[in-house]
Amino acid sequence: MKKFLMILILASLTSTCFAFKEPDPERWEEIGGNDKLTVWIDKETLMINTEKSQQSEHCGHTYVTTWFIQHKHDEKGHNLVKVEADLNCRTLDFRYVAQCDENGEVTESQEAPRRNPTSVLPNTVGEAMILAIEDKKKAKESFW
Ligand SMILES: [Zn+2]
Numbered sequence: 001m002k003k004f005l006m007i008l009i010l011a012s013l014t015s016t017c018f019a020f021k022e023p024d025p026e027r028w029e030e031i032g033g034n035d036k037l038t039v040w041i042d043k044e045t046l047m048i049n050t051e052k053s054q055q056s057e058h059c060g061h062t063y064v065t066t067w068f069i070q071h072k073h074d075e076k077g078h079n080l081v082k083v084e085a086d087l088n089c090r091t092l093d094f095r096y097v098a099q100c101d102e103n104g105e106v107t108e109s110q111e112a113p114r115r116n117p118t119s120v121l122p123n124t125v126g127e128a129m130i131l132a133i134e135d136k137k138k139a140k141e142s143f144w
Pocket of ligand 1 (some may be wrong): 057058061086088089
């Protein structure tokens with residue numbers, strides 16, 4: 001019985017691992033993660049803005065918005081996440097999250113009702129995300 005259970009557990013572990021299909025590398029670049037999570041950045045949707053309102057404390061700050069894929073290793077699907085980064089304040093704001101199943105179909109999605117920027121902590125996935133955003137911004141600017 002124990003042996004049977006062990007085989008069952010192993011089978012479910014491997015099927016979980018192989019059910020996730022890596023995103024198209026032409027579009028999505030793997031930027032890092034940790035033992036629970038892997039993250040990819042979208043190379044095509046980067047938008048760069050500068051805060052122009054004199055009233056804003058962020059006047060002159062550079063905002064970059066783009067999409068990420070986050071895959072938790074113990075799940076078959078993935079999340080598509082729209083993130084706005086303030087490169088001067090080094091904050092990330094998760095604006096939209098869509099949960100996708102193993103076939104890439106959206107099962108649930110939610111737009112953030114208001115801005116909620118949070119500081120990026122050193123040595124975290126968030127830091128890998130903001131570094132990737134800075135990298136892609138530079139690449140886009142030197143391209144033009
Ligand atoms: Zn700012």
